[in-house]
Amino acid sequence: MNILKRRPTLPRRTFLKAAGISLALPWLDAMSSNSASVTTAGDITPSETPRRAVFCFFGLGINGRDFTPADKGLDYTLTPILEPLAELRRDFTVVSGLKLTYSGGHVGDRTFLTGTNTRSAGAKLRISCDQELAQAVGRETRFPSLTLGIKRGTGFGGNYDQTLSWTSAGTPLPSENRPHVLFDQLFRPDTADTLKQREAEFIRRTSVLDSLREEARRLSNTLGSDDQHKLDEYLTGIRDLERRMQDEKDWLRKPKPNVETLNFGKEQGLDPDKAGLEYRRYQRLMFDVIALALQTDSTRVISYLARMDGQDGTGSWRDMGNPYNYHEMTHHGEDPDKLKWFTQSDIWYMEDWAYFLNRLKSIKEGDGTLLDHTLVAYGSSGGAINAHHNHHLPTMLAGGSRLGVKHQGHLVKEDVRLGNLWTTVFDRMQVPLPNNFQGGEADGMIKELV
């Protein structure tokens, strides 16, 4: 019996129409049914808080000797690489022993979120699980998902992938790698001119698409049945595109969240595609923007290819004196100098990761934090024992405490597929598992985490 009279939830549009009010308090709290008005803070109810998932991939593995804890359970001893996360130890679980069947240590990027059989030359490219999540929850937010990476684009056709996200038709989604550009996309308000331009473009494109559809239908009748398949692909593509364009058009007129501009400093040095990348500054700013994106509910699904398989792309702490690139270090051949730098590099990467988790933890949401409402997955394609192994992957699940995740400290799951971790994420996101999830590369949940 609910005797408390609840005010009806402020519809988003009401708030948004009053655009121009600067954000004085956490975005979502203002939207909550518990808030008395747009400017008075209130506790957001658990059912209103969105659930988010972030998938981060650090290619090429990690120095497992200094990463994997020797003991299990909640009171495991922190290893050197996990030291930077000391204060957060109750907020994440290290899951050891997972395997990625189709990874060879160096081509696990493509199979990481998809389960695609990358070994077979004719393997069909599959949809990635972040896109499956986006299909389920993406229409609630301006951006169904964000695809980020250390290098821009898809890398498809090239040597290594630059994106983790794949569509249902098996095409890769290009990633963005500049924090300042991402910030603009998320928060820079469209001017009246831009809006007019984009709406005019929408009308033009729709007209062209309609005409294309008609022609395709006409041609289809002249083709044999096997060829009609190809044209069906084309027609499906047009239909999908039109639907997405319509969604985008609907969001066009809604103003973007009004957030304080981040100080990006010199934009030179923040573009990993150019020379002179200032890696730590880039990485932390990128994490800042990701946190803002989640906080403002601009998106609920993010994939981030933070380090590539192959050429890593991060500079591997060269400016801190590391003479080796990441790939070389994974092939240390027991060289003590390489091993020393391997561990040191991993510790530095982990410091940035700690920064990210702390950032999420510092943002209050309801009676918890943003971290509590976000499932943050950290993983790799290469094993912690040897970079060319596809098992004993260094994996970590952080956050999600208010989504029903129970952290276990160090959890050892021998010979269990990585896809099972994704199944667990879907479970906590309350999204039903799609058919043929991960192409069969998942056979259950990791029950200890829930």
Next chain:
Amino acid sequence: MLTSNGQPFATRFWRGCLWLVIGIASTWVVVESSSAQQAATAPKGYEEVAKPFIKQHCVGCHGATTTKAGYRIDLIGTDFSAATVADHWKEVIDRINAGEMPPKESPRPDARQSAAFVTWVNEQLRQVDLDAKKAGGRIPMRRLNRDEYANTVRDLLKLDELIVRPLIEDLPSDGQAEGFDRLGVALFFDQTQIERSLGVAEKIVSRAIVTAAPKENSFTNRFDYLRKKPPPDMVEVFPGFAHTIPRGARDFFVHPDHVEHIQGGPTYRREYDGWGAIVHFAIGQVVTQDGYYRARIKAKVDNRGRTEPNKFRLQYAVDSPIYVEQEVAVDPSGTTEALLFLRGPVNGEVKGPQVFRLLWNHTEKAVIREPNYVKLFSKWTALRGRTEEAITRRAPPKELDELKLQRDDLEKQLNAWEGQANIYNPDMDLEKLPRLLIESIEVTGPIQKEWPPASHKSLLFAGDDRQDAAYAREIFAKFLPRAYRRPVTDQEIDAIVAVVQEAQTTSQLSFVLAMRIGLQRVLCSPGFQFMYEPSAGQTERRPLNDYELASRLSYFLWSTMPDDELFDLAASGKLRDPSIADAQVRRMLADPKAEQLVRNFGGQWLSIREYDSVQPAAEYKDYDKPLQLAARQEPLAFFAEVLSTNLPITHFLDSDFLVINERLAKHYGIADVAGPEFRRVAIQPVHHRGGVLGMAGLLTFLADGTRTLPLRRGSWVLRQLFNDPPNSPPPNAGEIQPNTSGKNLTVRERLDLHRRDAVCASCHAKLDPYGLALENYDAIGKWRERFNGEGFRGDRGPVLDVSGELLDGTKFSTLEEYKAILMTQKDRFARAFAVKLLTYALGRPVGYTDQKVVDSLAVALQKNDYRIQSLIHGIVESEPFRTK
């Protein structure tokens, strides 16, 4: 048998028996019916010929009780129309034919028995082939891939190649199948492809149909900053020191109207030895878009004693994806001009620094550091290095103190130095050195070669004044047949005109802008993007019509749309005449556009697109940028030579010449090759090269940057040269571990440890020799007699053993012997090459249904001395190429 006694025990017993009997009977029935089923569906002859043969010679090792290499020959199935089943049977008889199976240790089957079995299998395959011809083996409709799209747009709209290339960058990369990116099965369409298509088409049409000419920008550098702030006379004795010394000899002098250079500045690159940096400056305000830009350098050279020609090198955006470099002779008239294609910002973003740099081929070391000063200078840098190193390794305080004393002493000496920093080289006659007298450099652009551009003029053929609806219709009536590569219907033209009119009414666009939308619509249309070959209601293959044939021909040999001559022949129905088609093939192969066949077939067959995925480790100091670039170019240059001079394809296995430039010649140890251009160079056995297996680019790719990968090399040879890919490794196949500390094994030795397992050996015996034979080429393709890489250097590495034995027993002990054996396998190679080229030409996989075609192509190749052009003619004349 059931008694009717009724005694409890007996009843139970007999009842038990009954159930037992029924149980056995039912399984017996089940077994019987499944084999009866098998017998019922199995083709005629299975029971008499195939089953006994397999039972006697195969099932023992490949059956239920023993399963070697995980292969169950008794479970293949007998329905030959199922593709995998047929492929399995084919593999079985291939192995038998090659003498690989049964293995040498087993009793040999009677020759007649083998023959009967193999014949039986072949008959089944042929039968299925006939059936398949009616339904399958067709070329599925495919869309143009990225390269084909770019080339077609270029030719259709008469746009500049350099302008088109950057515009298509947004198109998603194409999928590959069977090693090529033009197979329909891998070229998909989805919303991303369509969306990008629309975006790319937008960019193309705004270049093709123009409104106003872009503003021409210009910037002239007259070196005034040198006059405002001339370089000082005194310089720091060492960077950071307060004490200054006289500069001494100058490498350039500033005059009121020009600057006089004796020497240029340092370039910091070995490949620019002999070149000096004269000036660099930003030109972002000039280069506002992709286009042609003119550099005009007002300069003269006072040659004095110099006899060799003076040259400039113009550079833009060094070390970036948009890097451009051009070498030009210094014009004695005093004005040197060059036209460069430079890339500017796209959507506000530019892919590299927009900096222009000028180099001159100066006299090296005309101005040098004063020798005693140099000694002091280097002592100081060396000492500094030693100090840093000592600090890092936490040397004892005594050592650090000693170093500090040395540093203090040197510092005193430096501060006391009074001499000058630079002097003129005493070994040169200063008066005889050439002087570059440079007044100014002007960069102007974008330069329009013609305005309006050819694309605009040919589309809007009656000029820009007409703006009526009828004009739009006339334009597309003329344009569409070329765009769709066939005659079009009125309905198709109406569809485009409707889009133009809608753009004018609903979006209020001007005629010209609306025409752009119409053109965009054409470029995204299925009629343009797909190779359209209607086949509704077809049950059998039909011959292609002339237009379809023209497209297949032009996309095969040129990767672009047919040209006017092909269209004319198609229109008059003459192209289907074999002798005319033949003549066209000859014309097309001689046309420069055939370079696309080299680039797209040759490039993918020889895996060139993947070469840059391997980055050699720092220990390979020989590997520099010019080598990397040259190594990518070499296979294409070689292929082009074989194609244009119609050589036998066996040259790919081994040849007595290479097509290389100076940098590659240096890498291969071949003397007397000068200059960056590629040219044919005869080689001797002592050079240890020839064919594709000696090419540095390929060998570097088939290594991991640190050591060679013989298995990958062997696998490549089998796959790409013999179309006989090795079986996939079992899931638990490990990787060769790097040397654990203390051990100094070569890769071969480590591989041997791995191969001793009988299961591994079953596949590796076939695979390893092909790769180990190439061990004389190290991880960057350099010749070696001793093992190197992974820390081994010079004479410390063990001597290499490249010997091997192939599965049929032939042995070799050197690379030369190995290549000789490859040459004896030329029929096998020819067949494989024919399959690859046929796959590329058809745009679909070549399977067992095409065996007859491949057979006749292989025979024809043999008869024609294995010449490559004969194969191309053969493919064009073949049935799959000419039918749908």
